[in-house]
Amino acid sequence: MEALDPQDAVRALAREVAAQAGGRALIVGGYVRDRLVGRETLDVDVEVHGVPTERLEPLLDRMFPRRLNVVGRSFGVFKIHLARGVDLDVAIPRRDSKAGPGHQGFVVEGDPYLGPEEAARRRDFTVNAVALDPITGEILDPWGGVADLRARVLRVVDPSQFGDDPLRVWRGVQIAARFDLVPEPGTLDLMRGMVARGDLRQLSRERVTEELRKLFVDAPAPSKGLELARAIGAIRELFPELEAYEATPQEPEWHPEGNVWIHTMLVVDRAAELSRRPAWGFDDAQRLQVVLGALLHDVGKPVSTTRLVKDGVERVVSPGHESAGEPLARAVLSRLTFGEEVERAVVGIVKWHALPHALHRDLEKGQIDERAYVNAVRKLVKRLHPTPWRVFLAACEADWRGRAFEDVRTGPHPPGDRFAATVAQHALDVEPAKPLVQGRDALALGVPPGPEMGRLIAAIENARDRGEVRTREEALVLLSDLVARRSTSRG
Numbered sequence: 001m002e003a004l005d006p007q008d009a010v011r012a013l014a015r016e017v018a019a020q021a022g023g024r025a026l027i028v029g030g031y032v033r034d035r036l037v038g039r040e041t042l043d044v045d046v047e048v049h050g051v052p053t054e055r056l057e058p059l060l061d062r063m064f065p066r067r068l069n070v071v072g073r074s075f076g077v078f079k080i081h082l083a084r085g086v087d088l089d090v091a092i093p094r095r096d097s098k099a100g101p102g103h104q105g106f107v108v109e110g111d112p113y114l115g116p117e118e119a120a121r122r123r124d125f126t127v128n129a130v131a132l133d134p135i136t137g138e139i140l141d142p143w144g145g146v147a148d149l150r151a152r153v154l155r156v157v158d159p160s161q162f163g164d165d166p167l168r169v170w171r172g173v174q175i176a177a178r179f180d181l182v183p184e185p186g187t188l189d190l191m192r193g194m195v196a197r198g199d200l201r202q203l204s205r206e207r208v209t210e211e212l213r214k215l216f217v218d219a220p221a222p223s224k225g226l227e228l229a230r231a232i233g234a235i236r237e238l239f240p241e242l243e244a245y246e247a248t249p250q251e252p253e254w255h256p257e258g259n260v261w262i263h264t265m266l267v268v269d270r271a272a273e274l275s276r277r278p279a280w281g282f283d284d285a286q287r288l289q290v291v292l293g294a295l296l297h298d299v300g301k302p303v304s305t306t307r308l309v310k311d312g313v314e315r316v317v318s319p320g321h322e323s324a325g326e327p328l329a330r331a332v333l334s335r336l337t338f339g340e341e342v343e344r345a346v347v348g349i350v351k352w353h354a355l356p357h358a359l360h361r362d363l364e365k366g367q368i369d370e371r372a373y374v375n376a377v378r379k380l381v382k383r384l385h386p387t388p389w390r391v392f393l394a395a396c397e398a399d400w401r402g403r404a405f406e407d408v409r410t411g412p413h414p415p416g417d418r419f420a421a422t423v424a425q426h427a428l429d430v431e432p433a434k435p436l437v438q439g440r441d442a443l444a445l446g447v448p449p450g451p452e453m454g455r456l457i458a459a460i461e462n463a464r465d466r467g468e469v470r471t472r473e474e475a476l477v478l479l480s481d482l483v484a485r486r487s488t489s490r491g
Contacts, residue, residue: 001066003083006044007134009064010088013046014134016063023050025090026116026131026140033127036149037179045089047119047131052112053092060090076110093119096164117142124168125175125187126155154181162190166199169234170211177225178218188232195233208238209336216291217284222272223265226295230261238335241328242295244302251316257404260301267294267402270409274394274401286391289342293349293395294402296332300325300350325350345387349395355380356396360415375467377422382432389429393419435461436475445483456482 014025029045048056053076060078061068069079069087076092093114120129126145132138139146143157154176156162169191176183183191194200200208215225229235236243245261255263271294274280275287282290300321308317329350333343359376362368368376381389397416401408423429437460442453459482460475469475 271398
């Protein structure tokens with residue numbers, strides 16, 4: 001099916017609605033907001049005024065044959081497939097009335113004659129309540145969203161209706177971060193009050209996850225949303241493991257910026273910045289892994305941090321915080337639905353984020369030689385697999401740069417640069433999880449399939465991890481020796 005341009009489709013629809021049905025089609029929601037701040041988006045929502053559902057559906061079917069999805073017909077909502085991954089949402093204005101708890105506890109009634117101002121009243125924030133006439137270019141802004149965008153203010157449209165939908169709290173968090181908006185006092189109080197009432201507990205994990213995905217993937221500085229979430233109590237409500245960051249000190253010599261929360265906010269923003277650099281080549285899924293890994297990389301510090309006096313000097317230390325963080329990271333992720341791939345990447349970052357820097361330090365001090373360093377990098381890439389090692393390394397670099405040292409945001413990152421060069425030089429990312437020897441090698445030496453074969457291959461890999469063998473040729477020699485010993489012991 002031929003792809004259709006969204007803007008051309010909307011203009012054609014608006015003309016047809018006006019000419020054939022005597023109505024008016026307006027672009028509403030995020031598309032208008034994004035256009036006002038100079039961002040491009042293919043996500044277009046159209047609101048059709050003055051045309052009942054029974055007249056709108058045949059009009060859409062005639063204009064877009066074989067492209068119309070009528071699943072939402074009972075709510076006056078239609079989807080038109082324009083291209084792969086691109087749909088045009090068309091709806092008549094709606095009235096919502098609260099009939100139950102949670103995000104879905106509403107009775108929705110279409111009303112094509114509601115009018116643009118009243119239709120916009122049901123929206124959450126003024127910046128999302130601006131409409132655009134695709135024919136004339138007229139901006140309809142009954143609630144002052146354009147002025148709020150310019151002033152960088154987050155303001156609810158209708159305080160009497162805002163609290164009906166608790167998902168709006170998390171939507172406010174991600175919108176504030178994505179568009180650098182600051183909630184005005186009334187909006188802040190509303191959001192804080194909804195959290196205090198326990199409204200967020202009514203939400204499904206899936207809906208919360210989608211709002212946080214937008215925060216982590218789309219916001220230039222996710223810390224702005226996270227700071228807002230903490231200020232209104234949402235972090236304490238859903239993620240007490242993160243709330244504990246604020247009360248966890250760090251050693252000033254290494255972290256002059258302050259406690260774990262302050263450090264983590266810097267790291268999250270550096271992660272968002274780094275993950276967008278073309279050199280990394282990350283897609284949205286990988287950017288999510290980097291930023292979420294940055295958020296949780298020190299989640300073990302609150303339970304492992306202590307004060308230690310050495311040579312008369314008191315130090316703040318967090319021994320074992322990497323391993324302590326694994327179950328805590330899994331607990332946080334269990335309240336969301338990002339999936340196994342994300343969890344695997346984040347847990348890898350939590351468990352091993354300190355290792356590239358430790359290996360670089362040990363090599364520089366002569367505590368390990370080049371061969372040991374290469375083998376350690378190989379083992380880490382193997383452990384991370386199938387998570388791309390670049391995702392892991394980006395999070396480690398964000399940790400490095402998320403501190404209050406002069407020029408820490410610029411310049412080289414020696415531990416990461418050496419790590420990446422080592423992977424490239426030795427092709428350590430080429431099938432990193434593949435053993436040096438295979439079952440067929442053991443078969444050739446007379447070992448039958450079964451547990452013993454698995455133990456022999458595992459023994460070779462353990463020797464490889466200890467640095468005792470490096471090449472397939474060395475592994476085959478060791479395998480032959482192990483098989484010979486096995487035969488001798490049984491003889």
